[in-house]
Amino acid sequence: MDSLVTAAARALAAGDPLGALNRVALRNDAPALALRGIAMAQLGDLVRAKALVRSAARAFGAREAVARARCVVAEAEIALVSRDLNWPTKALESARATLEAHGDRLNAAHARYLAVRRLLLIGRLDEAERGLAGLDPTPFPPPLRTAHELVVAGVALRRLQTRAARAALERAGRAARLAGIPALIAEVENAALVLNAPAARLLAGGDERPLLLDEVETLLASNALIVDACRHVIRGAGTVIPLASRPVLFVLARVLAEAWPHDVPRDVLVARAFRARAADESHRARLRVELGRLRSVLRTVAGVSATRRGFMLVPQHAQQVVVLARPVEDRHAPVLALLADGESWSSSALALALGASQRTVQRNLDTLAAQGKVQSLGRGRARRWMTPPMPGFTTTLLLPAPLPID
Known part of the structure; x- marks a missing residue:
């Protein structure tokens, strides 16, 4: 990689997407497209980010298997953030295997964490724990250690193991401060609020x-x-x-x-x-x-x-x-609980996470929209639903996952 691409990659690793774009915004070669896509994802323009990362994957040659696999991992992360939970997981697993085969253990671990986070969102806790079992975060850099501890805390919270969750969040906080990335520190702080809110x-x-x-x-x-x-x-x-x-x-x-x-x-x-x-x-x-x-x-x-x-x-x-x-007695509470994370969800992703039919979820969303509790963005298959986080309580007990002795 040339010096500008290297500098842009370092800026992204430090949580500075604007600094990265200043270096590669006008370039259309494959590495620059990939970095631009990641930068746009960090800035919140997920649609543009997805298009750029896909373009980068196509631009890398067939011999550049590692670079293409990294683009697949980046696209999977964008899909996760945009709550596209139907994104093909086989592609992510194939990319992870390619990265491990070529010695890129950090990005391979990141791919595994993305798969585990998806399992956590749809309430498949046993599979999420099995995915975590083979990962030792000790040799990872601080950002990846933070991601590991956040996933551990997420599983513990869903199982109502509050002591384990608190310990994991404390470790995540230390790792995030070492990373020095404000967005990562804020994510840990927001996750910790769950422990101090009525559930x-x-x-x-x-x-x-x-x-x-x-x-x-x-x-x-x-x-x-x-x-x-x-x-x-x-x-x-x-x-x-x-x-x-x-x-x-x-x-x-x-x-x-x-x-x-x-x-x-x-x-x-x-x-x-x-x-x-x-x-x-x-x-x-x-x-x-x-x-x-x-x-x-x-x-x-x-x-x-x-x-x-x-x-x-x-x-x-x-x-x-x-x-x-429940903290809120509402027949639509499970839908609101998922939307309360502040992300935009598709009706298909909500249906997958809730274990319900998409038609049922869509009727619930229409009812909530008529009441002014949710709002939609986009049209057709690009339509997404979101709502501000519900103040005053945590939504852990509304989510579709078993409690300890189920």
């Missing part, structure tokens, strides 16, 4: 209070009977009872748990479970059937007893019954 609400004995992530972790490790409205499961005595596919049973369990240690009138149960304004005999008969099913489901952790005016929950082993609720 859920605790409903118990008629009272309600917010919980931080470490408090949620402590609650899940306790011997309380927990009706988890974040994941639609019931937890108790080391047992997890999933009820996401049985919404009526979950509503009944939640209503009974919110009232514990008191009972709940039959009319209230009918209204909450069946959304009926007035309970008639058919509703009461259905209520008896559903409560019988709930007894059967909960038999290992609790019972449901009839009282003069209604029913009450009777835990078998726990001394306390609580409800763990």
Whole structure:
């Protein structure tokens, strides 16, 4: 490489995209195109960045396999930032293998981190952890060590391992300060805010209070009977009872748990479970059937007893019954949680991350747009959705990933 390209590459490594563009903005050779693409990505013009990196990949000759592989990695990173989660992962894996075969271990590791970050976004934590297992960040330069620790912290946060997440973020902060890149330091600081913001609400004995992530972790490790409205499961005595596919049973369990240690009138149960304004005999008969099913489901952790005016929950082993609720009770909360990272998402990427159909996600987005909660940019396949981060709480418990004992 000539001196201008070398200087531009050093400017990009130091987080100075404008300095890089000052050196190669008017050049159209392959190395300059690649550097211009990376600089435009750092400045936020992802569409232009993607086009430049692709042009660079085409401009490199067939014998320049390493340079072409680096362009593929750069395009994959642009796709990740623009939340194009359907970007072909096989191309990234092929590029990583090429870089490793030619001894470019740093860029090969960067490619692996991109793959792991994608898995983290779509909630595939086991695969993300396996991807991290083969990486030792010790010999990496500070920026790559920061990226490693941020991914480690991301996995730990999604598993509600707050101590591990805090330690990883502290290591990331030290590495980012060594790198001296302001954007990287800001990214670590923003990630650390999650640990100090309310993550859920605790409903118990008629009272309600917010919980931080470490408090949620402590609650899940306790011997309380927990009706988890974040994941639609019931937890108790080391047992997890999933009820996401049985919404009526979950509503009944939640209503009974919110009232514990008191009972709940039959009319209230009918209204909450069946959304009926007035309970008639058919509703009461259905209520008896559903409560019988709930007894059967909960038999290992609790019972449901009839009282003069209604029913009450009777835990078998726990001394306390609580409800763990989302910080925001909104049926569109998972969509908002993903959009709260401040990035622009396509509806297909949201559908992949949420495990839902694209049509369902699109209907949710249209509803949120009508309410002014999200906005779209672009048209057709280039259309992206975004919203400012929701203030005042973290969205970890809204995201599509399992909690520790799922």
